Amino acid sequence: MKRYDYVVIGAGIIGLTIALELKRRFPDAAVAVTEKESDVGYHASGRNSGVLHAGFYYTADSLKARFCRDGNRAMQDYCASRGLAVNRCGKLVVASDEEELKGLEELKRRGDANGVELQWMSEEEIRTIDPNARTFRKALFSPSTVTVDPVQVCMSMKREAVEQGIDFRFDSKYEGRWEEGIHTGGGPIEAGYVVNAAGLYADRIARDYGFGKRYTIIPFKGMYVKYAKNKTDIRTNIYPVPNLANPFLGVHYTKTVDGGIKIGPTAIPAFWREQYRGFSRFKLGEFLQILYYEAKLFVTDSFHFRRLALQELRKYVKPHFVRLSMKLADNVDPNGFGSFMRPGIRAQLLDTKTLALVQDFVVEGDDRSMHVLNAVSPAFTCSIPFARHVVDTIAARRAAPARKP
Numbered sequence: 001m002k003r004y005d006y007v008v009i010g011a012g013i014i015g016l017t018i019a020l021e022l023k024r025r026f027p028d029a030a031v032a033v034t035e036k037e038s039d040v041g042y043h044a045s046g047r048n049s050g051v052l053h054a055g056f057y058y059t060a061d062s063l064k065a066r067f068c069r070d071g072n073r074a075m076q077d078y079c080a081s082r083g084l085a086v087n088r089c090g091k092l093v094v095a096s097d098e099e100e101l102k103g104l105e106e107l108k109r110r111g112d113a114n115g116v117e118l119q120w121m122s123e124e125e126i127r128t129i130d131p132n133a134r135t136f137r138k139a140l141f142s143p144s145t146v147t148v149d150p151v152q153v154c155m156s157m158k159r160e161a162v163e164q165g166i167d168f169r170f171d172s173k174y175e176g177r178w179e180e181g182i183h184t185g186g187g188p189i190e191a192g193y194v195v196n197a198a199g200l201y202a203d204r205i206a207r208d209y210g211f212g213k214r215y216t217i218i219p220f221k222g223m224y225v226k227y228a229k230n231k232t233d234i235r236t237n238i239y240p241v242p243n244l245a246n247p248f249l250g251v252h253y254t255k256t257v258d259g260g261i262k263i264g265p266t267a268i269p270a271f272w273r274e275q276y277r278g279f280s281r282f283k284l285g286e287f288l289q290i291l292y293y294e295a296k297l298f299v300t301d302s303f304h305f306r307r308l309a310l311q312e313l314r315k316y317v318k319p320h321f322v323r324l325s326m327k328l329a330d331n332v333d334p335n336g337f338g339s340f341m342r343p344g345i346r347a348q349l350l351d352t353k354t355l356a357l358v359q360d361f362v363v364e365g366d367d368r369s370m371h372v373l374n375a376v377s378p379a380f381t382c383s384i385p386f387a388r389h390v391v392d393t394i395a396a397r398r399a400a401p402a403r404k405p
Contacts, residue, residue, distance in 0.1 A: 229336030
């Protein structure tokens, strides 16, 4: 059995960037990535919008603010270096009334504090960006927001990892820890150090190592609907002013890397971790645990969960979903939308003591293992600098005196 210096659990964008950073930092180390699916980017990383966010939604004291700003540049540089497609379409954030203008002002303050370029635009000026965008009095334009193909990025990182000598163990679901490494569905793997980047199951793996005890993952289903009529009615990403009290950005128009148009996403509470369609991947234990916490959130109405859940469940009705998007743009054909696209599941960390959604990155670990408990959106944008942060943390923990057994 080959012994690895580092084994990364999870071949999403976070696992891939961490593995590449470990190999860059420690070129002589043996690194492996283990993944329960048959290839990389099977879950959230391959199902997200593909938008590289600029970093103006977040307060300057958050990890998200720094990682998003730096990650936008780093991922664009990566795509350029690997010849990957980038759509430099920008983003408009539009207001619907006087109250939402205050939200735009707050976003501008955050953008300035984070060093992110944002431009004020009048109703007339936004027509130069997108003739069909609709706003109340003014809007914000983010020129550094772009879109990429997330699957293409993940596959490119896989190829680079193989070139660097990183091994992949697919169809190898984590089944437990052992003294010398981990047990997987593909057999045991010896590991000097374990990095948990398992997304929807990161909290469960972390508890095997004594971490993440106050947290649990609550899944939210994100769905998009494609605008099938043409690729020209919308020219840029168009977003509403978000409710900054929760991590969801509301229904918006996304301009995909190939010029296509889609609306979404939803943030519908899911009842098990991989509830993509019907009863596929149903697990009774997950269902009961998640139902317990979602019932608590509904009863206590923490972060206005009751209203959020009811609003989001209505989005299963496509005509209602489409009507929400029509508030952001003119001259879009409501009959021009196709069917729902492949859904994704967002792994959102819940603090079980406060019943609050955790809105920043959370990493816990020691000299033997490190656990990415909350790779919160926009994790895809943040992934490259976040991986550096994780490896910095690993290096610091391993350099510290070993814990007592």
